[in-house]
Amino acid sequence: xxxxxxxxxxxxxxxxxxxxxxxxxxxxxxxxxxxxxxxxxxxxxxxxxxxxxxxxxxxxxxxxxxxxxxxxxxxxxxxxxxxxxxxxxxxxxxxxxxxxxxxxxxxxxxxxxxxxxxxxxxxxxxxxxxxxxxxxxxxxxxxxxxxxxxxxxxxxxxxxxxxxxxxxxxxxxxxxxxxxxxxxxxxxxxxxxxxxxxxxxxxxxxxxxxxxxxxxxxxxxxxxxxxxxxxxxxxxxxxxxxxxxxxxxxxxxxxxxxxxxxxxxxxxxxxxxxxxxxxxxxxxxx
Numbered sequence: 001x002x003x004x005x006x007x008x009x010x011x012x013x014x015x016x017x018x019x020x021x022x023x024x025x026x027x028x029x030x031x032x033x034x035x036x037x038x039x040x041x042x043x044x045x046x047x048x049x050x051x052x053x054x055x056x057x058x059x060x061x062x063x064x065x066x067x068x069x070x071x072x073x074x075x076x077x078x079x080x081x082x083x084x085x086x087x088x089x090x091x092x093x094x095x096x097x098x099x100x101x102x103x104x105x106x107x108x109x110x111x112x113x114x115x116x117x118x119x120x121x122x123x124x125x126x127x128x129x130x131x132x133x134x135x136x137x138x139x140x141x142x143x144x145x146x147x148x149x150x151x152x153x154x155x156x157x158x159x160x161x162x163x164x165x166x167x168x169x170x171x172x173x174x175x176x177x178x179x180x181x182x183x184x185x186x187x188x189x190x191x192x193x194x195x196x197x198x199x200x201x202x203x204x205x206x207x208x209x210x211x212x213x214x215x216x217x218x219x220x221x222x223x224x225x226x227x228x229x230x231x232x233x234x235x236x237x238x239x240x241x242x243x244x245x246x247x248x249x250x251x252x253x254x255x256x257x258x259x260x261x262x263x264x265x266x267x268x269x270x271x272x273x274x275x276x277x278x279x280x281x282x283x284x285x286x
Contacts, residue, residue, distance in 0.1 A: 010037035099128035100148030176224030
């Protein structure tokens, strides 16, 4: 049996958008035609790939396996085309997508990858910033090749690489009178401050105020809007904030995740090697 490229393309687009309407728009198809292609693929495979529910679309375990197969095929195709288009000098080309939470992407991941990107100008690198809770789904849907998290994800199909530790500390303004009972978080779902106080053996007895992102939080602390819990490595060069005495740092590991694939392109291998080698150095030095 040979799988239809049109059917696989239809399935992958739905799997990555989790929405038949958006997938149909991307492929310039009617929803009916898109559904027929996906349904025919499921019939050919003898397996359900997508669960269609009122709350949206989700992938079955078989659907996740087919998505990873399609991603491996795309990677192999891109590698071959890149090799044919470039000289045999070891130059890297192609696209790589790395997702992670904000506090490690701008100050650690980008500096760690920058030397490789400067050396290989034909590489297209996409850095994706998302909330921690969204990152596992981003990897599962194939929206990123690798994700960086502050915990290890379960699953036998995943590869995990320890990159170092992120140390969280409590900070307050170094120049303004601070609302000491107010603690700044990104949004109501942000659990960093709660986890920090649980580490201190204290309950979450504090007022919360919300900023747009971790850099906005640090700016707010510097202006005396409140205190906050942030990674220590983000404080380099910030003379407007100081660490609050009396609290123990909360340390959490940083892990790089990607799916186990039958084939890794030279770009994927180089990116992994670069992050495993340079991410810990940059994190420790910031």
